[in-house]
Amino acid sequence: MKQLKDKFWIWGHPPASCNDYNVGENKFDVTPAQGARYMGAKNIFYVAFGHPMDISEYSKDMQGINMVGLAVENWGELKADCLKKTLELSKQFTKLDRLVFDDFFGAVGAPYRMNWLDYTIEELVEMRDKIHEIGCEMWVVLYQAQCNDERVSPYLDVFDGVSFWFWNEPTIIEYHKSIAWLLENTIGKKRLVGCYLFNFGLNKPATPELVKYQLDCNRLLIKNGQIDGVILHNNALGGMNLAAYEEAKKWMDEFGDEQID
Template sequence: MHESNDRGLNRRLFLQRTATTAAVAGVASPFAPSAACWGSTMPYENTLRDRLWMWGHDSGSLRPGYDIGGPKDVGPGEAIEYMGIPNLCMVRFTGTPLPPFDDYVKQLAHAKRLTWSIVDGAKNFTNEQKKDQALELVPKTPNLIGFDLDDFFVGNAAPQTEGGEANAHLSVDQLRGIRKEMDAQKRNLDLSLVLYTSQLNPAIKSHIDEVDSVYFWTWRASDLPKLEENFAIYRKIAPKKPTLLGIYMWNFGEKKTIPLELMKHQCRLALKWLRAGEVEGLIFHCTPLCGMDLEAVKWSRDWIARHADEVVRA
């Protein structure tokens, strides 16, 4: 993890202010954090449930590009309750919701941890504007613990010039600048980037070194049989980087439902890697799917219910 000595000190000081922040927040929720761990970069508990995240999109956002969804589309706040998942990554890849977000985030107040995208597929704002919008949320959103860089690398991430940086939406220097702005906030915030198995180029390491965690995704379900092999390649590039495993519940890469055997395969590996300390958490994708009566979603919900209370770390 990229963390200066000053940032480490800030984290410790922040944790000392934790109880006060929790009291001010006053959020009532079955997932609400205790005063002892409220705030950004809060330590995970040892159960599987506490390490579960959901990838959040606005309701109806899957219709334009994927032609899925309908009248039962649910919002992200309702979706995480339905799935029994406490944490949410909110990604505005279609440009919604629009700022200001004050009313929209009220439905997310019961999330234990919340992150917000500052790089994503939306074209209605620049990355700089998205970052500024997210920073405006920080003092008003007690459970906001970090920012996400979705679809961060371009194509297969290969450098455009020999020996250059990986092809990405932000340079390494730009990431350092964002980090300075984040560290200037009154609480600590994590920075995470999305990485696909098709982008396992050694050049990505320079960018990965500048973020707190990586979200590791397999875009095409047909590549899931190679998940162990691809994860091993990733670990050679970033052996110590805190990583969350992304779990699709619909095959977006090939625009069709995901076979149940592949859902079982990735969840089986996920539980194994959680127990071994290879990954810090799991991210189920995505909230609009929860109103679509999909077999993979229902199976995942049952799987979560069966394993939620398991201790995955000593």
């Protein structure tokens, strides 16, 4: 029987990658695997986020990790084809089971990643076929602010799974409204719900009480089979003495070992 922590992921960024957001002083570095073990999460997405990331070195530290996901980006090779480069790196991870298109539905593409406005549905289907050939699923990041863009839906249909995020920390009402939309509009898809441990949208600390509330609700969604898990964002915040980060740690200590069907 699985435990709740088997359904939890760390959004794995390079240490110090959040410094641009004035989060606070980084007192010590925390790698993705270290962050996962500290939190009690059993799975990791590796997302360079346009920063240098020694992915080969990280691939050697899989202690306590069940599953791995890789972001589809150029991994520091500026002129590289993002998918081709990621498929090359995928060979280093025996526990890899998914690739994720981070910030895919952004209005403007960053040079290190892909943007939906540059690709047709047919091209995405071809990419999905290549990803399936290596035994992986194709996932995409979706933010609550993108839910009402009718152009997104046909693209969303191509993906196997959706990771859903609140860029601005949600109120309780906003949380439930957005989750209802997610459940209604992603039928047949796998779903992960992201939980930010810093309010990046408003560039201020996340509210510990709201982090706990989201985790409490997401726990019930997991137990009811409505979502497949939760992503904690992110390890790079681990050395910054953030109350919301420690609240998530406290919550995982309390519920992580809970047995689920």
